Amino acid sequence: MPTLIELKDGVCKGVEDSFTHVADDAEIPDGDVILSLTRFQTDGDRLLSAGRRVGVRLEPHEEVEALAYDLPRLSVVAPAFPKYRDGRAYSNARVLSERFKFKGQIRAVGDVLREQAGFMARCGFNAFEPADDASANEWQAATHRFRHVYQRSSDAHAPAFVERAS
Amino acid sequence: MYQYDSIDKAMLADRSAEFRGQVARRLAGELNEDQFKPLRLMNGLYLQLHAYMLRVAIPYGSLNSTQLRKLAWIGRTYDKGYGHFTTRTNLQFHWIKLRDTPDILDALASVDMHAIQTSGNCIRNTTTDPYAGATAEEVDDPRVWAEAIRQWSTLHPEFSFLPRKFKIAITAAAKDRTAAKVHDIGLMLKRARDGALGFEVIVGGGMGRTPYVGPTIREFLPVNRLLSYLEAILRVYNRHGRRDNIYKARIKILVAALGKDEFARQVDAEWAKIGEDADLPDTELARIRGAFAATRFEVLPAQSEAFEVARAETPAFARFVRNNLKPHKKSGYGIVEISLKGIGDTPGDASSDQMDVVADLAQLYGQDDIRVTHEQNLVLPHVKLDDVPKVWAALAEAGIATPNINLVSDIIACPGLDYCALANARAISIAQHIAEKFRDPDRAENVGELKIKISGCINACGHHHVGHIGILGVDKKGEEFYQLTLGGSGAEDAAVGSALGPALPYDKVAEAVDTLVEVYLRQRQDGERFLDTFRRTGVAPFKEAVYADAH
Numbered sequence: 001m002p003t004l005i006e007l008k009d010g011v012c013k014g015v016e017d018s019f020t021h022v023a024d025d026a027e028i029p030d031g032d033v034i035l036s037l038t039r040f041q042t043d044g045d046r047l048l049s050a051g052r053r054v055g056v057r058l059e060p061h062e063e064v065e066a067l068a069y070d071l072p073r074l075s076v077v078a079p080a081f082p083k084y085r086d087g088r089a090y091s092n093a094r095v096l097s098e099r100f101k102f103k104g105q106i107r108a109v110g111d112v113l114r115e116q117a118g119f120m121a122r123c124g125f126n127a128f129e130p131a132d133d134a135s136a137n138e139w140q141a142a143t144h145r146f147r148h149v150y151q152r153s154s155d156a157h158a159p160a161f162v163e164r165a166s
Numbered sequence: 167m168y169q170y171d172s173i174d175k176a177m178l179a180d181r182s183a184e185f186r187g188q189v190a191r192r193l194a195g196e197l198n199e200d201q202f203k204p205l206r207l208m209n210g211l212y213l214q215l216h217a218y219m220l221r222v223a224i225p226y227g228s229l230n231s232t233q234l235r236k237l238a239w240i241g242r243t244y245d246k247g248y249g250h251f252t253t254r255t256n257l258q259f260h261w262i263k264l265r266d267t268p269d270i271l272d273a274l275a276s277v278d279m280h281a282i283q284t285s286g287n288c289i290r291n292t293t294t295d296p297y298a299g300a301t302a303e304e305v306d307d308p309r310v311w312a313e314a315i316r317q318w319s320t321l322h323p324e325f326s327f328l329p330r331k332f333k334i335a336i337t338a339a340a341k342d343r344t345a346a347k348v349h350d351i352g353l354m355l356k357r358a359r360d361g362a363l364g365f366e367v368i369v370g371g372g373m374g375r376t377p378y379v380g381p382t383i384r385e386f387l388p389v390n391r392l393l394s395y396l397e398a399i400l401r402v403y404n405r406h407g408r409r410d411n412i413y414k415a416r417i418k419i420l421v422a423a424l425g426k427d428e429f430a431r432q433v434d435a436e437w438a439k440i441g442e443d444a445d446l447p448d449t450e451l452a453r454i455r456g457a458f459a460a461t462r463f464e465v466l467p468a469q470s471e472a473f474e475v476a477r478a479e480t481p482a483f484a485r486f487v488r489n490n491l492k493p494h495k496k497s498g499y500g501i502v503e504i505s506l507k508g509i510g511d512t513p514g515d516a517s518s519d520q521m522d523v524v525a526d527l528a529q530l531y532g533q534d535d536i537r538v539t540h541e542q543n544l545v546l547p548h549v550k551l552d553d554v555p556k557v558w559a560a561l562a563e564a565g566i567a568t569p570n571i572n573l574v575s576d577i578i579a580c581p582g583l584d585y586c587a588l589a590n591a592r593a594i595s596i597a598q599h600i601a602e603k604f605r606d607p608d609r610a611e612n613v614g615e616l617k618i619k620i621s622g623c624i625n626a627c628g629h630h631h632v633g634h635i636g637i638l639g640v641d642k643k644g645e646e647f648y649q650l651t652l653g654g655s656g657a658e659d660a661a662v663g664s665a666l667g668p669a670l671p672y673d674k675v676a677e678a679v680d681t682l683v684e685v686y687l688r689q690r691q692d693g694e695r696f697l698d699t700f701r702r703t704g705v706a707p708f709k710e711a712v713y714a715d716a717h
Binding site for chain 2: 060063084085086087088090091094099115116118119120122123145146147148149150151152153160161163164165
């Protein structure tokens with residue numbers, strides 16, 4: 001089971017992951033599950049009605065707007081990075097966090113590397129499945145590498161122009 | 167000029183520390199080249215044919231003398247005593263050792279400079295008019311907006327992994343010195359009848375394999391809404407730009423595929439949702455604007471005696487004035503262009519000694535202000551006419567008083583096969599051969615404005631598509647051939663050039679350019695530039711002459 005790192009109030013912690021990623025052609029196991037968007041559209045209602053905790057994995061070409069009406073019932077949305085260079089998940093995460101005010105977990109999955117941890121945290125990701133075996137401590141360092149930021153984003157970090165005005 | 171405050175400085179220090187750690191891991195073998203490559207590319211460090219190349223950012227092409235001296239020092243200490251100014255108004259060092267790069271970044275940071283976002287699929291250095299703050303043609307100082315974009319785009323969390331690189335240019339003058347219409351985004355500052363400032367927003371221009379003059383998607387964007395609108399454009403592009411084919415990944419392909427109206431509709435829909443929260447507060451805009459306030463101009467007569475005497479007595483100075491001195495908004499001042507296109511030199515190269523000379527002149531006579539142009543020259547934007555003779559003499563002494571701005575030998579050329587792993591053919595030596603043909607300055611002046619641009623491959627770093635004469639290096643069975651195009655322009659009359667005919671071998675290119683110029687001189691009517699004549703006559707007389715000679 002991959003390590004899961006959660007980011008809460010600026011602190012990264014390694015936690016036990018209660019969710020299982022379910023492939024589209026696999027049986028749905030007991031417990032908390034993360035499904036593809038397609039699988040969720042067929043099986044999601046049934047699982048949620050049964051009181052199960054459900055997450056949805058979004059591939060880069062799938063836009064979070066497709067989940068707009070389901071968000072209140074979801075525990076996890078997991079925008080995926082098939083390659084770290086594919087930056088579409090950043091937009092999905094920001095829209096999820098800023099426009100839809102999603103309060104559940106926004107989990108980075110796929111080619112998730114510590115070099116991008118700072119960008120991910122700023123776009124609203126609050127949970128990470130590192131693909132580079134980074135520890136929670138390394139993740140903590142990576143998300144705090146820069147003392148200042150220039151632009152508003154999904155995190156609480158005050159941008160330079162706000163710092164300057166205060 | 168904008169002064170970095172403690173926040174700007176801390177950003178650079180943090181970035182430098184991060185890269186030092188990454189280089190240490192690479193040198194210790196903890197990272198292999200594959201893992202290190204994306205990290206070095208985030209810091210402008212390329213591995214080229216012979217060595218590492220470090221591309222230093224010069225935000226909107228603006229430098230002070232301390233910065234230019236530091237670049238000279240880096241060139242002397244870590245390179246072979248020179249640097250290469252690029253069409254993105256950056257500076258490249260071509261002979262860098264990996265282990266030196268953390269120290270170089272620290273040296274840069276000590277003068278508020280860096281190599282952030284000079285490579286990678288992110289928002290690159292935003293360029294603007296090198297005459298900003300000095301020309302009477304502008305409706306506002308475009309550097310204010312370039313600086314706002316610099317900050318907004320630096321380490322942008324959402325837009326650092328775009329489908330492809332992304333370049334923005336801003337002009338505030340009707341005469342466009344930024345090639346705005348062939349950028350991913352071109353912003354043209356305009357003033358409405360009621361005095362309000364806004365941007366005409368042009369999206370999806372570009373060069374490379376598929377050149378486009380960008381369409382306008384918004385005629386008038388109120389200036390204070392700039393950042394939210396840029397965010398909307400970038401989000402639409404980040405989500406929908408192609409990622410399956412590197413050659414179809416620029417925003418121009420998306421805009422062309424959707425059509426400009428549909429693209430604009432998607433941007434507007436996104437913009438409406440983003441709202442004004444994403445815009446910069448007026449207080450911050452005022453702070454930035456204050457940094458560019460002009461305060462040091464003296465009240466001077468329009469005529470300078472020292473200047474007029476030198477012009478009357480020294481023909482070489484008079485020639486320099488005719489070609490390299492441009493009108494300033496303040497009476498008694500001029501804009502001095504410094505050509506880095508000496509006959510026989512590599513376009514855009516400056517030695518460390520030359521950089522020091524320019525830095526000294528800027529400090530003594532130029533309000534400590536130096537600009538880099540996208541045509542790979544330097545500018546001293548604020549020189550008193552009284553001082554122009556002294557500036558000229560010092561430049562001449564340093565070998566950089568070539569009086570050829572906008573003339574046939576003021577050529578843009580990419581590094582080509584001499585440095586670049588992607589190139590098919592040499593570009594620099596072609597430029598040198600052409601410049602040799604027009605060594606006689608009377609002839610060059612008689613020819614007048616003629617923009618030649620040379621790329622060593624289809625990626626078009628030498629902007630050949632928008633050359634009045636464009637030259638593209640191609641590989642034909644292992645031999646260097648060159649495809650000529652005519653009639654391109656990167657200015658306000660932007661156009662993509664059209665092919666002249668079959669590609670020419672290496673040793674026929676300069677001769678063909680000579681022939682094209684002869685045709686122009688025979689055909690031109692009153693006051694026409696090469697480009698105007700070509701647009702009037704069409705390709706026929708030019709084609710006939712070049713290929714008649716070839717047979």
